[in-house]
Amino acid sequence: MDESTLRVDRCDVVVVGAGIVGAAIAARLARQGLQVAVLEAQQVAGGATGRSAGMVLTGMPGHYRWAVRTFGREQARAIWSLSVEGREHLAETAARLGVPLERSGSWALAVTQEEAEALQESAELLREDNFAVGFRTADPLQRGFLSALHYPDDGVVDAADMARALLSSAPIAVHTGTEVQALEMEGEDVRVWAHRRTVRCSAVVLAVDGYAPILEPSLSRWVSLGQALVVTAEGTGSSLPSPCYADYGYEYVRPLPDGRLLLGAWRYPRQSPPSDAPDPDEALREGLSRFARRYFPEVEGHIVQRRTGTIGCTADGLPVVGVLPHLLGVYFALGLGGWGLCWAFVAAERVVEMMLEGAPAGLLAAERLTV
Numbered sequence: 001m002d003e004s005t006l007r008v009d010r011c012d013v014v015v016v017g018a019g020i021v022g023a024a025i026a027a028r029l030a031r032q033g034l035q036v037a038v039l040e041a042q043q044v045a046g047g048a049t050g051r052s053a054g055m056v057l058t059g060m061p062g063h064y065r066w067a068v069r070t071f072g073r074e075q076a077r078a079i080w081s082l083s084v085e086g087r088e089h090l091a092e093t094a095a096r097l098g099v100p101l102e103r104s105g106s107w108a109l110a111v112t113q114e115e116a117e118a119l120q121e122s123a124e125l126l127r128e129d130n131f132a133v134g135f136r137t138a139d140p141l142q143r144g145f146l147s148a149l150h151y152p153d154d155g156v157v158d159a160a161d162m163a164r165a166l167l168s169s170a171p172i173a174v175h176t177g178t179e180v181q182a183l184e185m186e187g188e189d190v191r192v193w194a195h196r197r198t199v200r201c202s203a204v205v206l207a208v209d210g211y212a213p214i215l216e217p218s219l220s221r222w223v224s225l226g227q228a229l230v231v232t233a234e235g236t237g238s239s240l241p242s243p244c245y246a247d248y249g250y251e252y253v254r255p256l257p258d259g260r261l262l263l264g265a266w267r268y269p270r271q272s273p274p275s276d277a278p279d280p281d282e283a284l285r286e287g288l289s290r291f292a293r294r295y296f297p298e299v300e301g302h303i304v305q306r307r308t309g310t311i312g313c314t315a316d317g318l319p320v321v322g323v324l325p326h327l328l329g330v331y332f333a334l335g336l337g338g339w340g341l342c343w344a345f346v347a348a349e350r351v352v353e354m355m356l357e358g359a360p361a362g363l364l365a366a367e368r369l370t371v
């Protein structure tokens with residue numbers, strides 16, 4: 001390391017990662033009057049946040065029937081309620097910071113008979129549990145989908161703008177191009193070793209999502225790597241009412257305000273090292289091509305942009321919040337998955353409450369994944 005460029009600083013909390021989660025955590029802590037530094041390896045929103053399709057979707061992939069069968073009715077209801085809380089927190093914050101969030105609603109679309117039944121049953125269960133949804137046996141897009149579930153309160157937002165606005169909303173020292181390489185206890189404090197910088201602080205929050213196991217290998221027991229792909233098509237003349245997702249949420253399409261169409265897919269876990277290379281996994285690319293050929297054939301030959309990104313995934317699909325057992329001042333909010341936008345503020349709030357008040361992380365607690 002070049003000692004002449006090594007800067008030693010002191011602050012209350014270091015947040016590692018300037019995606020939407022790190023930005024929400026930093027803003028919340030700074031508003032409490034704490035001295036906060038954000039260390040980001042790339043630029044603000046340089047990870048999944050800046051690559052996201054911007055759809056703010058209620059719940060989690062798999063539809064409500066799957067959640068009820070997997071977690072039980074009461075816990076599924078609690079999970080959906082939390083996601084609604086996260087969606088509304090994001091919407092209120094966007095309004096306060098002047099970031100446009102369009103309440104476009106969203107459609108979940110069935111690609112198989114089995115999924116059509118899952119959607120119908122999910123709609124009934126959601127209504128019984130007082131969530132706002134609509135259901136149609138006919139395809140609202142008239143493209144061969146078998147049924148459709150409507151979430152009227154979902155929306156779209158520019159997640160990168162949101163992260164930037166959060167970081168500008170309070171006195172926060174943001175250091176980009178500053179990859180954190182190691183963490184160690186120094187008395188009761190934590191010493192953060194980063195590229196050309198070292199910081200001593202009372203606590204650290206890791207908000208690095210899919211990159212977590214690279215920075216701290218022990219986190220691989222909770223977070224594995226997933227990959228997402230988004231392509232943009234222009235000049236197709238297609239018009240859609242709002243974001244739509246299909247195949248249990250793993251493929252989606254969204255109209256952009258300028259008339260282009262954005263199509264995307266994601267999968268997890270991925271065994272090989274993460275990559276933001278322009279060429280994603282063959283399987284992911286093939287899956288999205290099949291989806292596009294079948295339901296949006298007009299995009300063929302019109303793809304003008306392609307971007308991929310790394311996402312962090314947990315075994316049950318919910319984010320994970322906790323503190324490292326061997327570094328007690330190091331907290332984490334990770335595993336946001338492919339639907340991370342509505343969960344970002346939930347994870348951020350939980351980790352801040354845990355750090356400041358010792359509050360339990362509830363449904364997001366890491367312990368749930370180790371039993």
Ligand SMILES: Cc1cc2nc3c(=O)[nH]c(=O)nc-3n(C[C@H](O)[C@H](O)[C@H](O)COP(=O)(O)OP(=O)(O)OC[C@H]3O[C@@H](n4cnc5c(N)ncnc54)[C@H](O)[C@@H]3O)c2cc1C
Pocket residue numbers: 016017018019020021022039040041042043044045046047048049050051052053054055056057159178179180181207208209210211212215227228229230264307308309310311333334336337338339340341342344
């Ligand atoms: C292509 C794509 C499309 C998506 N579309 C949607 C969507 O439409 N709706 C939705 O809800 N979700 C979507 N997602 C998922 C969503 O974007 C993520 O769940 C969310 O952005 C995660 O936010 P984060 O802040 O936890 O992580 P990130 O945004 O990944 O931020 C983590 C940051 O940590 C930094 N970092 C990593 N390691 C270090 C280190 N050692 N030192 C310093 N910094 C480090 C990274 O550079 C990165 O900026 C999409 C994801 C991708 C990739």
